[in-house]
Amino acid sequence: MEISASLRFIDSGTGRFQDSYGLKIGALRSSHPRTRERFQRLDFVSGIGICASLRKKRKPHPWVRRFGIAQLTRHDLSELLKSQSASKAVWSALRAGASPFVLDSQELTSKQAALKAFDVDDIFAMTLKPEAVEHMIEEAPGEGVASTHKFLLRLHDGFSVESVLIPNDRRLTRRATTICISSQVGCAQGCCFCRTGTMGLLRNLSTEEIIAQVVQGRRLAKELSLPRVLKVVFMGMGEPLANLSNVKQAVEALSDMRRMGFARKRLQISTVAPSPHQVLALKGMRCQLVWSLHSPCDTLRAQLVPTSLFSTMELREAFLTVFRSSSGNPDRRFMVAVVMIAGVNDQPENARELAEFLIPFYEDPEVGLSVNLIPYNENPELSEHQFAASDVKTVQKFRKLVNESLPGMAIHIRETRGANASSACGQLATELKRQHERAVTIIKQQADVEAV
Numbered sequence: 301m302e303i304s305a306s307l308r309f310i311d312s313g314t315g316r317f318q319d320s321y322g323l324k325i326g327a328l329r330s331s332h333p334r335t336r337e338r339f340q341r342l343d344f345v346s347g348i349g350i351c352a353s354l355r356k357k358r359k360p361h362p363w364v365r366r367f368g369i370a371q372l373t374r375h376d377l378s379e380l381l382k383s384q385s386a387s388k389a390v391w392s393a394l395r396a397g398a399s400p401f402v403l404d405s406q407e408l409t410s411k412q413a414a415l416k417a418f419d420v421d422d423i424f425a426m427t428l429k430p431e432a433v434e435h436m437i438e439e440a441p442g443e444g445v446a447s448t449h450k451f452l453l454r455l456h457d458g459f460s461v462e463s464v465l466i467p468n469d470r471r472l473t474r475r476a477t478t479i480c481i482s483s484q485v486g487c488a489q490g491c492c493f494c495r496t497g498t499m500g501l502l503r504n505l506s507t508e509e510i511i512a513q514v515v516q517g518r519r520l521a522k523e524l525s526l527p528r529v530l531k532v533v534f535m536g537m538g539e540p541l542a543n544l545s546n547v548k549q550a551v552e553a554l555s556d557m558r559r560m561g562f563a564r565k566r567l568q569i570s571t572v573a574p575s576p577h578q579v580l581a582l583k584g585m586r587c588q589l590v591w592s593l594h595s596p597c598d599t600l601r602a603q604l605v606p607t608s609l610f611s612t613m614e615l616r617e618a619f620l621t622v623f624r625s626s627s628g629n630p631d632r633r634f635m636v637a638v639v640m641i642a643g644v645n646d647q648p649e650n651a652r653e654l655a656e657f658l659i660p661f662y663e664d665p666e667v668g669l670s671v672n673l674i675p676y677n678e679n680p681e682l683s684e685h686q687f688a689a690s691d692v693k694t695v696q697k698f699r700k701l702v703n704e705s706l707p708g709m710a711i712h713i714r715e716t717r718g719a720n721a722s723s724a725c726g727q728l729a730t731e732l733k734r735q736h737e738r739a740v741t742i743i744k745q746q747a748d749v750e751a752v
């Protein structure tokens with residue numbers, strides 16, 4: 301392995317920086333205990349950490365793990381750059397929708413010396429380049445309602461993921477844009493009403509790739525004269541809990557006021573809740589939770605979300621434990637989402653069943669429950685299941701019936717914004733054919749490399 305002049309080590313016992321000659325430089329006071337354990341050796345050139353056990357042997361550990369800038373706290377990044385102002389400049393550039401890797405950018409001129417430590421060919425740097433946004437679709441839903449903008453972000457290995465910019469209603473006094481981001485390329489959950497589900501899982505996104513969507517979103521919002529991006533929802537491609545460690549680190553960076561600076565009530569994770577174990581791992585996350593329940597009936601839910609292996613009762617218990625835990629979800633607002641499909645889950649008996657199922661959340665003072673009814677985005681390409689969207693009257697009747705059992709609970713009926721681009725919650729769809737072709741090419745290339 302190549303060791304550059306800027307490579308330094310961290311003593312595994314003391315957690316202190318040491319250069320290659322053993323000189324103590326400073327303590328690493330990481331806010332991530334595991335990061336401290338694992339960061340034995342840091343490569344300053346690329347901002348990537350490589351794990352190696354230095355105490356016992358001077359050889360790298362058999363497994364190598366890479367850490368990127370987005371996973372480092374401001375303090376750790378200051379240590380890496382030997383400059384607090386450079387670390388501040390990195391995050392203020394990212395917050396503003398700019399790439400800190402662009403060394404000739406005017407705002408960063410004074411910080412160039414420290415920032416030159418970064419490698420402009422770094423994967424994160426490549427994802428932040430304006431040309432990484434390869435496709436843009438604008439959808440104008442109607443008069444008085446601002447257009448949504450869907451963009452494809454090209455990743456370093458040829459895959460791409462979708463994100464959507466959704467400006468709020470023009471009539472509202474506080475103008476803001478919400479960005480809907482992806483957590484995986486494809487998805488393994490296979491929900492039968494979702495085009496992404498037909499792709500299968502191609503790979504997880506790294507923390508940097510998740511953050512890059514928000515940075516690009518902020519840049520595009522500025523260019524398109526949209527209101528500032530103030531809210532992030534994980535409702536694009538992928539199941540966030542199936543990529544938990546990267547999503548968790550992204551939420552930490554997004555909710556950290558010294559990094560991306562989003563208020564926790566403006567960060568939302570939407571999940572089908574693959575298992576109680578994964579739900580319990582949400583304890584202490586600084587964001588709001590949305591459970592894509594669709595139906596409390598296990599038989600019907602198993603048809604809509606065929607990978608659901610646990611009963612809705614078990615999953616409900618897990619969510620309640622998260623909210624009741626002392627280190628629980630700091631934002632008590634909790635949303636239950638139902639995609640409304642005509643004749644499938646929109647009947648009066650479905651409404652009554654849902655209301656009964658939600659009682660433990662409704663009665664729990666730790667939970668601020670609301671329900672989101674999302675009209676199904678009709679998708680002719682899902683030939684196996686020819687679903688139709690519930691009509692407006694049926695959805696309104698459904699809401700009334702639920703509210704009769706749970707008076708005062710907020711029930712929102714989602715506008716179908718993004719429908720034309722198949723870009724509403726959990727129903728984002730990318731150009732599947734192209735994505736699959738790329739996947740096949742990449743797999744073939746990997747097989748060729750292995751064969752050599």
Ligand code: SF4
Pocket residue numbers: 487488489490491494495496497498536537538539572725726727
């Ligand atoms: S709805 Fe969400 S969880 Fe289900 S397949 Fe689509 S992306 Fe995955």
